Amino acid sequence: MTIDAIVAGAGIWGCTVARRLAETGRQVLLLERRAAPGGNVRCETDPQTGIEVHSFGSHIFHTHIPEVWDFARRFADFNGYQHKVLANYKGKTYFLPLGLALINKFFGVELSPGEVAGFMADEARSRALFDAFFRGYTSKQWGKAPEDIDPSVIKRVPVRENWDTNYFNDTNQGIPLAGYNSMFDRMLDHSGITLRCNVEARLENGKFKAGGDELPQSVPVYWSGPIDALFGWKFGRLPWRTLRFEKEILPVRDFQGTAVVNYTEAEVPYTRIHEFKHYHPEDKKTMEAPATVVMREYPAEWKPGDEQYYPVENAESRALAEAYKVEAAKYEGLTAGGRLGEYKYYDMDKSIEAALKATANAKGGV
Ligand SMILES: Cc1cc2nc3c(=O)[nH]c(=O)nc-3n(C[C@H](O)[C@H](O)[C@H](O)COP(=O)(O)OP(=O)(O)OC[C@H]3O[C@@H](n4cnc5c(N)ncnc54)[C@H](O)[C@@H]3O)c2cc1C
Incomplete structure (x- = not known):
């Protein structure tokens, strides 16, 4: 071959990458460690309910990048699902992000848009919001004591001066109607791609x-596995956070009325509950069925062998990742990419965008 x-x-x-290269006339060997x-x-x-379960946590496709949206829609029709996230704090439920809905309910006021900035200028109120919605959640997410979570984090969380409770600002959003797996099957359905x-x-x-098989050595290699593993961890291991998921099938039609609820208190051991049927509101059969699948998400310390979820970014890990990138640059024809290859958090659309860029110079007809 x-x-x-x-x-x-x-x-x-x-x-x-595989699809783009195949469309330029190349024969691509795509290697995958997992079974699919x-x-x-x-x-x-889920065999019992027929509900599509996002095995590695909720994934909502959202993008404002036209080339990415065009590319993704070649392989999937999207259902137009718009993501909203709720936060549960001390048994009460609020709409995220920080906007009029949350601020008015939390403080028991009825502000209009023009009053938000002045109201929130009071540091005690910012701190109260930070303590309720970010301190505990962030401490669970990153495995730190709540007192060690710096309020400067709140600067990165935009406050909206309106009632918009859409979690993402992107123009295009949704879940593949036929499911994510079908999107991948269609992407790889090309005579130029051999998947192993x-x-x-x-x-x-x-x-x-x-x-155990040796591969041809003179062809370009696109690597999206962990970059430290590629070089036998010779400079040390890059640090990650992992997640543990607990799935449960409940005999109720609707457990929480939405796809994701964040639990923001440090005392609640999980960060989120996902209820997957809400990602497919168009699927009336599963929406109405008297059963639902929920999944609790528990962040945890990562150790070798665990799934790598979030890179732990700090000066030390950035320097280590850089050392591996310098090493990778010594190999002619090697491109390390994706979240593991670059040691970088990427949303799906940014991952596609990076892959399109990585193959932009591969010439040939579709
Ligand atoms: C909890 C969570 C929720 C997320 N939710 C969203 C969301 O709602 N919307 C969004 O846009 N993005 C979301 N993301 C980001 C999304 O998961 C990533 O953008 C995407 O997974 C990046 O794809 P990738 O190909 O770079 O990496 P991966 O999906 O990790 O793929 C890498 C592949 O390489 C394989 N591999 C590794 N090493 C080897 C090897 N040596 N040989 C062969 N195969 C190997 C792995 O098995 C894996 O299949 C979320 C991420 C997390 C952690």
Whole structure:
């Protein structure tokens, strides 16, 4: 078999790279460590309820990048779902982000848009909001004591002076009507792509291998596995946070009335409850069925062997990631990308955008 390019990792970055290269006439070998493509966007259909469960946590596609939206819509029709997030604090429920709905309910006032800035200029009120909605949540997310969470975090959380409770500002948003897995199947449905699952790509003594097999060495390699693993962790391991999910099927039609509720107090051990049927409001059958799937999300310290979810960014980890990137640059024809390859949090659309850029110079017809 002729191979013109190797892509390691069939997440959204690797699948986009593979598709773009195949469309330029190349024969691409796509290697995936797991049993199926999709990376952390991969879903499973719950056999009992037929509900699409986002196995690695809720994933909502949202973008304002026209090329990305055009690309994604070639492989999926989206249902136009608009994401709203609620926050539960001491048994009361509020609409995030910080806007008129939350501020008015929390302080028991009835502000109009023009009054928000003046009202929130009072530091005691900012602090009260920070303590209720960010301190506990952030401490759970990053495994720190609540007192160690710096209020400067709140500067990064925009306060809206209106009633808009849409979580994302992007113009395009939704969930694939036929599910995320179908989107990946369609992306990889190209005669130029050969997908091999359950095989780990690695670099051994300067040579790329797939499991025990040696690969052609003179072709471009697009790597979206962990960049520290690529080089045998020679400078040390990059730090991550992991997540543990607890799934439950409940004999009720609707558990929480929305897809995601954040639990912001430090005392509640989980950060969020996901209820997946709400991502497909168009699916009347599962919406009306007297059963639902919920998943509690528990952040946890990462250790080797755990899934890597969030890079722990600090000066030390940035320097370590940089050392690996310098190492990668020494290999001609090697591109390390995606969230693991770049050690960077990427939303799905930014991951696709980066993959489109990484293959922009690969010439050829579609
Ligand atoms: C909890 C959570 C929620 C999120 N929610 C959203 C959301 O709502 N909207 C949004 O836009 N984004 C969301 N994201 C981000 C989204 O998950 C990423 O953008 C996306 O997963 C990035 O894709 P990727 O291909 O870079 O990485 P991945 O999805 O991690 O794919 C990498 C793939 O490489 C494989 N691999 C690793 N090493 C090897 C190897 N040596 N050989 C072969 N294969 C290998 C892995 O098995 C994996 O399949 C969320 C992320 C998290 C953590």
